[in-house]
Amino acid sequence: MEKFVIDIPQAALTDLAERLRRTRWPDALEGVGWSYGVPLPAVRELAEYWLDGYSWRAHEARLNALPQYTTVIDGQRVHFAHLRSPREDALPLLLTHGWPSTFADFARVAEPLSRDFHLVIPSIPGFAFSGPTSETGWGVRRVAAAWAELMSRLGYTRYGTQGGDFGSLISPEVARLDPDHVVGVHLNALTTLVNDDQAGLSAAEVERAKGVERWHRHYSGYAMIQGTRPQTLAYGLADSPTGQLAWNLDAYASWGQDIGGLSRDDILTNVTIYWLTDTAGSSARLYREGASAWEPPAEPGRTPTAVAVFPGDSSVRRYAEVAHNVVRWSEFTAGGHYAALQAPTLLAEDIRAFFMALSPRSMNSATTGTASSG
Structure with a gap:
């Protein structure tokens, strides 16, 4: 394992600024809001701030406060904070x-969680400093196997997993692959597949279940493209930072439902990382490689699992129990799909409460790891 420090050459930042200045803006219809995609004013305003107000160096320094490392697992460089x-x-x-x-x-939850947990925060292969990938096959199961290997290399014989969005697929898969070592799984932004049996669901659960259909009908275009033609998409995103910004902003703004739910700096930090590492295409491949992971497993996982539901999530407990051994279910009125950014305190407290409620052996005999990753 090698220590890693984010140190982007100034030439790359200069090139980014020049490309932003040369943006060729598309035409846009008046009065259609977000119904055709990200409105021109939203992208233009954020692009102008990216050019003249946002400081990558400040956020680079903030992220470098997290001790970071790289290692090679299954032929792929894996970057992680520890x-x-x-x-x-x-x-x-x-x-x-x-x-x-x-x-x-996870930078905002790292400090409070590290008071009670040893934290391992990797970049998924194909994403950011773990990318790009150079071969096919990096789906959810292979990523999960890499995570189990990473934890073993760090000397951790008992550990918990947590994740949201694609992390809510990868985290329980780690437990299925490494059941003797994973003591619990905590999930947020979990999409539960809807079936025809809605008898007995609460009004809130019915509404969340409808959210899956709304997503498929109105907002799933990005997933369809990334899941079928990621290479075609990659040419535009690799060449245009404004294109990268608009593509990611559509998801970060919850497709027009919550444009104010994230700070400009949070959005731009992630977009800038994608741009500087040229991983728009390789990260999109996860949707193609990991397509089968959306199907429910043959039987529920056995590892105790907690699910945190934030506004906008489509999680329904009855459907979640098809795939998971749900022992804790929390619903919140604040935050959203990106809970680590939108409600870091609530998320951290729910994670802590779940794992602290597990057996003393899980909490107190958790590690044989050494004091550093190096």
């Missing part, structure tokens, strides 16, 4: 992001 808790007996906790997020989403 924070050891002051508590030597702390439970190791593996945090996995989704798309269009990066490991940077």
